[in-house]
Amino acid sequence: MIATLIITFFISIPCFSQNIQENDATIAYRQGKQQEKNASSAIHYEKAFQLYEKSAYLGYDSAQVALAQFYELGIGTEVNFVKAAELYQRALEQGNAQAAFRLGNLYERGNGVEQNMEQAARCYLQAWGGKYPRAGEALERIEAQRWLPADLPTYRFYLAMNNNPKAQYELGKMYLEAKNNIKPNWIKAKFWLKKASENNLVDAQMLLAQTYQEGKVVEKNIETASYYYSQAAKQNNAEALVWLENQQVQQNTENVRLTSSINTVAKKEITVINHFAEGVKEFNNKNNEEAYNHFQKVSPKKEPEVLKYLAVMHKNNFIDNANLGEAILYLNEYVTTYPQDSEGYKLLGEIYLMKNQKSEAKYFFEKAEQKGSTITKAMWAAVD
Secondary structure (H helix, E strand, O other), X not given: OHHHHXXXXXXXXXXXXXXXXXXXXXXXXXXXHHHHHOOOOHHHHHHHHHHHHHHHHOOOHHHHHHHHHHHHHXXXXXXXXXXXXXXXXXXHOOOOHHHHHHHHHHHHXXXXXXXXXXXXXXXXXXXXXXXXXXXXXXXXXXXXXXXXXXXXXXXXXXXXXXXXXXXXXXXXXXXXXXXXXXXXXXXXXXXXXXXXXXXXXXXXXXXXHHHHHHOOOOOOOHHHHHHHHHHHHOOOOHHXXXXXXXXXXXXXXXXXXXXXXXXXXOOOOOOOOOHHHHHHHHHHOOOHHHHHHHXXXXXXXXXXXXXXXXXXXXXXXXXXXXXXXXXXXXXXXXXXXXXOOHHHHHHHHHHHHHOOOHHHHHHHHHHHHHHOOOOOHHHHHHHO
């Protein structure tokens, strides 16, 4: 028993020592901040400098930034840009966004480091990724597009968020392409490609048109494909113009065939099928594939109930080609056209829970409850 206690004591020493070191660093940093805040003379700033130095030596990143600023501005010590740069670099390596921003300033001006605009841009980009508020302004001020490679993923994302259509297209294309056994992410691809298309980027319009025409990643939809080909044709895209012309020829041929067929049976009664009603009937009879085919025929009209049926059939695996991504797309259309119904949000929450995307599931469950649905305790427990 005594031997066990002795072993436990020695094992705990390193952890205990580390906690003391961390506490010392935090205490020294807070004391330094208090000295700086209440400073009324050079002596107070020198004392703050010493406290920051102690905390920075123990590895506290906020203290490293504070000490670097003292060196950069000559507060409590002489100006020393080299030491400031070294301290900012140490804090940056711990993920400190302010350090990344301040080091970017030094690279931009060439203070303490050799002037390097690409390195400045990369520092500003890291600060932006850490949500440092002034980093975006700095990236725009130095025209970072001149210094950063266009294929840098985080920079592409920054540009896309700032409404750059080319970056939006590149992001959408990246999510659409299947590489290294990773399946295409149609939801994210569609989001960025639509934004680029709305910004009149013809490449995005053509990619959306071809994707809907081919029907490999998303269900084939010639009507939607035609819409995006039309948008590209407005910008005189040759491929889009040829496709629309061929589509018109096919349509004219089909109209002639239908007219001939109608004339042949002119004296016979023509039955108009109510595909929605037939779909509901087949669904209730558990003829799921037939029900799905009926609903598909009226899906372009985006009737709310049709969208919900299609989503549920994908969600509950009622059909051979069931796909949760398609269910999400249908439900997004549903809650957009019928936002007052809580069930759409609840279904989205359940789907994201099935995909183990808990934050998204929690968001939609909260929306569903706001609209009047009841979310079970088990569901809430699953997203916590």
